Amino acid sequence: MITTNAAVSSGGGYNGSYRTVYAFAYSTTSDITISTSDVTNQRANSRGIYAVNNANGNTNVDITVSGAVSIGAGSTIGYGVAVQKQGSGTINVTLDAGADVSGGGDAILFGGASSANTLTVNAGGGFTGSARMFGASNDVVINGGDMSNVTTITANLANDAVTIGAGTTTVSGSQFVNFETFTVGAGGTANLNGTLNVNTVSVDAGGTLSAGASPGQANIVGDLDLGAGATTLVELAGLIAGTQYDQIDVSAGTASLASGSTFDVDFFGGFTAGLGDSFDILVADSISVVDFNTITFDFSGALLGAGLGWHVELIDSTRDTLQISVVEESAELPEPSMLLLFGAGALGIIGMRRRRKTS
Amino acid sequence: MKSTDISRFGTRLATTTALVSLAFAYGARNTARAGVCVPGGGGTYSCVGPAGPDVTQSFSNTGISVTTTPGFGLSTGGGQLGFSIFSTGAAGLSFDDSGNPAGSAITSGYEAIRAVSTGGGPISINTGGPVSSTYTIQETPHTVLLPLTPLAAVTSPSRRMGP
Numbered sequence: 252m253i254t255t256n257a258a259v260s261s262g263g264g265y266n267g268s269y270r271t272v273y274a275f276a277y278s279t280t281s282d283i284t285i286s287t288s289d290v291t292n293q294r295a296n297s298r299g300i301y302a303v304n305n306a307n308g309n310t311n312v313d314i315t316v317s318g319a320v321s322i323g324a325g326s327t328i329g330y331g332v333a334v335q336k337q338g339s340g341t342i343n344v345t346l347d348a349g350a351d352v353s354g355g356g357d358a359i360l361f362g363g364a365s366s367a368n369t370l371t372v373n374a375g376g377g378f379t380g381s382a383r384m385f386g387a388s389n390d391v392v393i394n395g396g397d398m399s400n401v402t403t404i405t406a407n408l409a410n411d412a413v414t415i416g417a418g419t420t421t422v423s424g425s426q427f428v429n430f431e432t433f434t435v436g437a438g439g440t441a442n443l444n445g446t447l448n449v450n451t452v453s454v455d456a457g458g459t460l461s462a463g464a465s466p467g468q469a470n471i472v473g474d475l476d477l478g479a480g481a482t483t484l485v486e487l488a489g490l491i492a493g494t495q496y497d498q499i500d501v502s503a504g505t506a507s508l509a510s511g512s513t514f515d516v517d518f519f520g521g522f523t524a525g526l527g528d529s530f531d532i533l534v535a536d537s538i539s540v541v542d543f544n545t546i547t548f549d550f551s552g553a554l555l556g557a558g559l560g561w562h563v564e565l566i567d568s569t570r571d572t573l574q575i576s577v578v579e580e581s582a583e584l585p586e587p588s589m590l591l592l593f594g595a596g597a598l599g600i601i602g603m604r605r606r607r608k609t610s
Numbered sequence: 611m612k613s614t615d616i617s618r619f620g621t622r623l624a625t626t627t628a629l630v631s632l633a634f635a636y637g638a639r640n641t642a643r644a645g646v647c648v649p650g651g652g653g654t655y656s657c658v659g660p661a662g663p664d665v666t667q668s669f670s671n672t673g674i675s676v677t678t679t680p681g682f683g684l685s686t687g688g689g690q691l692g693f694s695i696f697s698t699g700a701a702g703l704s705f706d707d708s709g710n711p712a713g714s715a716i717t718s719g720y721e722a723i724r725a726v727s728t729g730g731g732p733i734s735i736n737t738g739g740p741v742s743s744t745y746t747i748q749e750t751p752h753t754v755l756l757p758l759t760p761l762a763a764v765t766s767p768s769r770r771m772g773p
Contacts, residue, residue, distance in 0.1 A: 271722045271743040278730040281702065285735045288713060290722075294745035302733075318740070 269297035269329075279308025279338070288318035288349070290331075295323030296355050300332045307338040312363075314343070316350040316376070326355025331378065336363035342386065343368075346396060348375025357381045361389065370404065372396025374418050381405070391427070393420045394439075403428050413449075415439040421464045424448065424471070435460050435481070446470040451504075454512075456480025461497060466519060468493030474504035475535070479511030485532045485575075486519040487553060492531055495522075501535035506571075508538065510545035516561075516575065517552030526559055529576035538571035548575070645684035645714075647676060653701070661685035661715055668694040672729060673701025678710040685717045687744070692718035695725045702731020713739025720745065 395418020489495025
């Protein structure tokens with residue numbers, strides 16, 4: 252249960268009246284559009300851009316920033332961009348290339364309780380600190396934007412979504428609070444670090460999910476759906492999960508591998524795996540695969556020495572594990588009891604690997 | 611009129627003309643130096659001149675359109691607004707800096723741009739240059755109104771919480 256925003260509604264002694272760009276409407280029909288470059292408010296605890304519509308109508312507020320927005324040094328409250336809106340409609344805040352928004356309390360505040368809110372962070376844009384979204388729905392779209400200085404984006408959970416759009420984005424799971432879904436869309440690559448707590452993480456066709464920007468650990472608390480055409484990038488730089496090679500851990504949910512999804516396995520940093528090396532690349536409470544033979548494992552970036560091949564295995568244990576390991580090409584498969592369902596599939600992978608090596 | 615009177619009149623006229631010309635020249639130079647917005651009729655204003663020290667550019671109409679020209683800038687101090695634009699009609703108001711390709715530098719001692727619409731019209735603000743407020747004066751802090759409506763508790767029945 253999310254209990255409102257009491258902390259925000261308090262305002263005694265708050266210097267909220269100090270703003271640099273201020274748009275105020277009191278009308279059920281007034282839309283507000285603001286586009287700025289640099290905006291500086293030298294006063295501490297103030298606001299850079301502040302848009303208000305206090306009439307209870309279906310109106311829209313669109314703010315686009317392409318420069319630095321900041322408030323006075325030492326601010327503990329106040330906002331870089333703040334929107335206060337009654338009624339339905341939309342609030343869109345877009346951070347384009349060059350945008351760097353910072354504030355005291357939050358960098359960005361969506362103050363519409365009944366509106367559909369969207370924060371878009373495009374390539375070259377970003378913000379520092381936190382953002383809070385209180386709308387009826389709250390979406391975050393990251394198109395290659397810089398998330399390295401973001402602490403948290405907080406929403407309301409129900410109907411609230413994070414979408415990784417076109418471009419490569421490195422994010423930490425802890426940056427997203429109270430979102431229901433996290434989706435990697437076509438053309439998007441999400442380098443996901445840390446723990447992401449959402450209902451569902453989805454990777455759509457053309458989207459790529461990777462644990463960490465280099466070998467790292469991604470913990471998903473919820474479901475993971477790797478759709479047809481989705482790619483999971485696995486980088487191997489050593490034998491320790493989460494630090495030397497990518498590992499995705501799915502807890503409190505199921506990892507579903509759709510037919511047509513791909514695991515792209517690459518060596519990283521000069522590492523080369525040897526005989527007997529194994530890598531638990533996906534660990535989950537449950538791993539669901541409709542047809543293991545339709546999952547592609549691309550080892551073209553992880554070529555082994557002569558006589559060695561990759562073996563893929565789905566291990567049924569306390570937790571399901573998708574493991575890749577290096578075996579002799581003539582090695583027999585493990586005992587059937589070691590395989591969950593898809594021993595034939597794993598054999599097929601070895602066979603595929605052999606075919607690639609000899610082609 | 612005697613010839614001497616005519617001569618005196620001519621001298622006075624020449625002197626007056628020179629003084630008026632000087633005044634105009636001074637005024638023109640002042641106008642060019644300071645940032646100011648010139649009315650063009652129908653609620654339109656064209657802003658010209660580099661940042662001065664300037665005074666607040668204040669407009670009120672049913673519909674207002676403020677545009678900038680190359681080289682424009684505005685600098686007010688002492689707790690003064692930069693722009694105060696007030697629309698009372700459905701046409702709303704706009705501030706568009708695209709006429710100054712370099713972007714207009716706007717500095718104020720209070721709000722740099724205050725745009726208010728109460729007649730149902732839209733507000734559009736487009737700045738291209740640095741906009742800043744120094745807030746050199748002190749005011750009685752206002753109570754913030756955010757958010758206006760407390761949010762209802764939100765739950766998701768399908769939510770699974772982590773261990």
